[in-house]
Amino acid sequence: MSRVGNNPIIVPEGVDVNLQDGKIVVSGKLGSLTQNFYGINVKYENNLITLSRDSESKDIKSKHGLYRSLINNMIVGVSSGFVKELELVGVGYRASVQGQRLDLSLGFSHNIIFEIVPEVKIETISEKGKNPIIKLTSHDKQLLGFVSAKIRSFRKPEPYKGKGVRFVGEQVRKKAGKSA
Numbered sequence: 391m392s393r394v395g396n397n398p399i400i401v402p403e404g405v406d407v408n409l410q411d412g413k414i415v416v417s418g419k420l421g422s423l424t425q426n427f428y429g430i431n432v433k434y435e436n437n438l439i440t441l442s443r444d445s446e447s448k449d450i451k452s453k454h455g456l457y458r459s460l461i462n463n464m465i466v467g468v469s470s471g472f473v474k475e476l477e478l479v480g481v482g483y484r485a486s487v488q489g490q491r492l493d494l495s496l497g498f499s500h501n502i503i504f505e506i507v508p509e510v511k512i513e514t515i516s517e518k519g520k521n522p523i524i525k526l527t528s529h530d531k532q533l534l535g536f537v538s539a540k541i542r543s544f545r546k547p548e549p550y551k552g553k554g555v556r557f558v559g560e561q562v563r564k565k566a567g568k569s570a
Contacts, residue, residue, distance in 0.1 A: 395454030399439040399462050402469050407434050414461060418468030420529040421509070425464060427457050439465075467529040474538040476524040477560075480545075480553035485514045485522050492524070496545040496555070504544075510537050523558065 401407055408415040409432055415424050429450040431442045441458050443450050466472070478485055484495040492512060494502040506512050509528055516522040524541065528534040538557070547554035547562040556562060 393455075395441055395443075395458045397458065399458065399465060401434075401437045401439060401465060405465055405469050407439065407465075409434055414464075416461070416464040416468055418465075418529075420468050420471050423464040423468060423530060425457075425460055427453075429453060430457050432457075432461070463531045467531055471527055471529050472531050472534050474526045474534055475558040476526070476538060476541055477556055477558050478522045478524070479547065479556060483522065483545075483553075483555075484516070485524050487512050487514050492541070494541075494544060497553075502544050504541065506537060507533065509533055 405416060405418040408417075412428055413424065413426050414432060415422065417423075429444050429447075430453060431444060433440050433442075439461060441454060441461075443454050478494075478496070480497060482495065482497060486493045490506045490508060490512070492504040492506055492514075494504065496502060506526075509530055510533060511527045513525045513527075514522060515525060526534055526538055526541075528537075542555045542557070545554045547556045547560070549563060549565045550567055552562045552564055554562075
């Protein structure tokens with residue numbers, strides 16, 4: 391029994407849900423998202439979406455809660471959106487934005503120029519005495535997570551000094567250096 395999959399999804403005002411065979415299209419003020427599904431029955435009535443299984447096979451049971459979470463993330467995304475913030479920790483680490491291009495200075499001999507997809511809005515915040523912050527917003531949670539993970543992969547936080555690109559609020563476990 392899937393506890394997550396059995397929970398109904400409440401659809402807020404201003405969000406349109408269209409069901410076709412094996413496909414759900416959710417559109418709202420921030421955009422439109424599409425998801426294919428199989429083995430799961432999706433019903434939409436009275437601003438509630440409920441999911442039920444076709445069979446009790448292991449594959450279908452594992453997809454029940456997954457599809458419920460994906461559809462819920464789509465509805466939250468098109469109505470209010472998602473935000474991820476990355477922090478650049480290190481001396482001389484900088485970030486700037488020109489349109490949809492992110493220019494990162496992360497201590498390498500060259501700057502890293504990263505093209506951001508149009509569905510993700512990007513903004514940099516740099517205050518004196520604080521670490522620069524890259525703020526990413528989008529209506530697609532999967533795409534936002536992929537882009538932020540790609541930016542983080544350019545210079546992951548290292549365990550000795552903690553320098554690198556990390557999510558805001560992320561705790562980096564530090565190691566002790568060589569002890570003589």
